[in-house]
Amino acid sequence: MDRIALPERPEWRAKAEELGFTFADMHGEPYWDETSAYAFTLEEVESRIEDPCTELHAMCREAVDAIVADEALMERMGLPRVRWDFIAQSWAEGAPEVYGRFDLAYDGTGPAKLLEYNADTPTSLYESASFQWLWFEDQVTARVLPDGADQFNRIHEALVERFAEIFAPDTDLHFAAMTGAPEDYATVETMAWAAREAGMGAHYTDLESIGISEEGQFTDAEDRVIGTLFKLYPWEDLFADDFAAHLATAQCQFIEPAWKALLSNKAILPVLWQIFPGHPNLLPAFFADDTKGLADAAHLMLAGHVTKPLFSREGASVTITAQGRVLERAANRDYDRHPMIVQAYHPLPVLGGMRPVIGAWVVGQTCVGMGVREDAALITQDLSRFKPHFIEG
Amino acid sequence: MKRSRNVSLVILGAAAFGLAACQQEEQTDAAAFPDVESCIAASAQGGWFTKEDCQTTFAEAKAVHAETAPRYESRELCEQEHGAGACGADSVQGSGGGGGGIFLPLLAGYMLGQVLGGGRAMAQPVVPKAGGGFATPSGGTQVSRLNSTGKMSTSAFTKAPATVGKPPMTRAAVASRGGFGGSAAARSVGG
Numbered sequence A: 001m002d003r004i005a006l007p008e009r010p011e012w013r014a015k016a017e018e019l020g021f022t023f024a025d026m027h028g029e030p031y032w033d034e035t036s037a038y039a040f041t042l043e044e045v046e047s048r049i050e051d052p053c054t055e056l057h058a059m060c061r062e063a064v065d066a067i068v069a070d071e072a073l074m075e076r077m078g079l080p081r082v083r084w085d086f087i088a089q090s091w092a093e094g095a096p097e098v099y100g101r102f103d104l105a106y107d108g109t110g111p112a113k114l115l116e117y118n119a120d121t122p123t124s125l126y127e128s129a130s131f132q133w134l135w136f137e138d139q140v141t142a143r144v145l146p147d148g149a150d151q152f153n154r155i156h157e158a159l160v161e162r163f164a165e166i167f168a169p170d171t172d173l174h175f176a177a178m179t180g181a182p183e184d185y186a187t188v189e190t191m192a193w194a195a196r197e198a199g200m201g202a203h204y205t206d207l208e209s210i211g212i213s214e215e216g217q218f219t220d221a222e223d224r225v226i227g228t229l230f231k232l233y234p235w236e237d238l239f240a241d242d243f244a245a246h247l248a249t250a251q252c253q254f255i256e257p258a259w260k261a262l263l264s265n266k267a268i269l270p271v272l273w274q275i276f277p278g279h280p281n282l283l284p285a286f287f288a289d290d291t292k293g294l295a296d297a298a299h300l301m302l303a304g305h306v307t308k309p310l311f312s313r314e315g316a317s318v319t320i321t322a323q324g325r326v327l328e329r330a331a332n333r334d335y336d337r338h339p340m341i342v343q344a345y346h347p348l349p350v351l352g353g354m355r356p357v358i359g360a361w362v363v364g365q366t367c368v369g370m371g372v373r374e375d376a377a378l379i380t381q382d383l384s385r386f387k388p389h390f391i392e393g
Numbered sequence B: 001m002k003r004s005r006n007v008s009l010v011i012l013g014a015a016a017f018g019l020a021a022c023q024q025e026e027q028t029d030a031a032a033f034p035d036v037e038s039c040i041a042a043s044a045q046g047g048w049f050t051k052e053d054c055q056t057t058f059a060e061a062k063a064v065h066a067e068t069a070p071r072y073e074s075r076e077l078c079e080q081e082h083g084a085g086a087c088g089a090d091s092v093q094g095s096g097g098g099g100g101g102i103f104l105p106l107l108a109g110y111m112l113g114q115v116l117g118g119g120r121a122m123a124q125p126v127v128p129k130a131g132g133g134f135a136t137p138s139g140g141t142q143v144s145r146l147n148s149t150g151k152m153s154t155s156a157f158t159k160a161p162a163t164v165g166k167p168p169m170t171r172a173a174v175a176s177r178g179g180f181g182g183s184a185a186a187r188s189v190g191g
Helices: A012-018 A042-068 A071-076 A081-092 A125-141 A155-166 A182-197 A235-240 A242-246 A258-262 A268-275 A291-296 B036-043 B051-068 B075-082
Strands: A002-005 A036-040 A099-105 A113-118 A172-177 A201-206 A228-231 A253-255 A285-287 A305-309 A319-322 A325-329 A340-344 A355-363 A366-375 A385-387 A389-391 B027-033 B087-089 B103-105 B109-113 B122-128 B148-153
Touching: A012 A125, A036 A042, A036 A385, A042 A071, A042 A081, A042 A099, A042 A113, A042 A258, A042 A268, A042 A355, A042 A366, A071 A268, A081 A258, A113 A268, A125 A155, A125 A182, A125 A355, A125 A366, A125 A385, A125 A389, A155 A182, A155 A355, A155 A366, A172 A182, A182 A201, A182 A228, A235 A242, A235 A258, A268 A285, A268 A340, A285 A291, A366 A389, B027 B036, B036 B051, B051 B109, B051 B122, B075 B087, B075 B103
Parallel strands: A036 A389, A172 A201, A172 A228, A228 A253
Antiparallel strands: A002 A036, A099 A113, A099 A355, A285 A340, A305 A319, A305 A340, A319 A325, A355 A366, A366 A385, B027 B109, B027 B148, B087 B103, B109 B122
8 A cells, every 4th residue: 555646637626516526625624635645456455455344244244143132232232222122123134234334444564454334324425436436537547547557446336236136126215314414415415326327216305304104104305205214314313313213113114224223333343352353354342341351451452542432423532542641532522421442552554644544335245445534633533535546557 | 347337427416316306307497585576676687587477476475375384383383493583373364363373484585486388487485494594385495595596396386285274283293394313413424
């Protein structure tokens, strides 16, 4: 892996604007940044990222199977007891998953290490699947990238195939996000385009506009019944909302399915470590109150440890400690009241002063593409930059 | 090759979904105004609608408002949905109101839309929304500000079911929408 300075496409800002990529700059800082790109060899993409992430997803499925069968583990997941049956049922029924994103620490030498799994509401789908792809095609045309170059990015095609695999042609699907969040909307819309291409009817509704019919089914802003709902809104929040009581009885298929609440949850990290101790792609992880486990694993955490709440987004409430000293503490502490896990600290590599995190996309059960986000800080937060990547020819 | 052969160039925020996204909804020219004078002033600048269009659509919007505006059993409930000061007692003949028991959002303005292929312009009233912006009586179409023009789906001009003469909405009926989203911790919920 290398970080290589490359000329920007002269017209990319105009192109971004034309495509409605309005958040290419955020908070006055660039978010999409193509002044440099990450270069990988084909061998490292396949053996260090693609195959391990397909395996990690299979391991996660094994972990879900173990959790739903074990009340003590279920208790650890921080989800309301009244929803446990609903979660377990979604797993028992084989409710299909569509997508997820593993966040990995990878330094170009050792195995990639799983930092967390955004298995429920991953965003940056548009940048990864579409704008990054366009960058690559443009840069090959402009001869900035050589003819033999490639990109690990079958995300869009894989999504189209996945929708066609799960649903009969012409199935009506609803897609929902919170109003007023363009980054979220971009992910939802990218997903809906893939569904349309797969021959589905795709309808958008604001999440807040969803209603409940007299028969107890969810309805969109125009009172049409919602049979399948893609919701870019976390399960743990759905469980806390006023309509939570209707989730199990609304005869609605959810994407992602409810069992993803067990994966998009930092509690999965200690559970994975418990089931697959010493796996090369896992970092040692424990529940914060597991004093014995932590004491026994002290030799595995010599580089330090990271404390993370079970549920948080964009690095909120994360603290990194090394040699008894706080190295970095996220400013956003919104999730402090949640139970915590402790994960061995695995420093991100530093390239050009920036620390990249690999986002490896899983569609269905297979890893199909990647994107890179980098941040000057130790904790990748919402001011990080999205970087394109390519595979050297 | 490890990348998609083709990626549809997703255009974000365009008519990709539209509001309803019922296959190929027709788009038409539309405009929204707070009152008939603003509409007439805009018509003087040229464009697809005339002073007469402004007047006939305003009259129609007023009538549609009286017939289809959402009706609530209390002012408090109405203001919860439409904002403080945005509601009045129902004075429409035959509505069952007048006794002070029914409240509806005041007419905040109206939209007019061009009929494809010609004909009289379409009209819809808009009422305020709590938290800002405006919506048609059904809530199906929202406009962020008045004195604006743009393209709009023709279905935005579909008349909502009549509410006049029907029992007003109770708190339970209002609560049947909006049960999701309350737990979002941040503006952007994705990761």
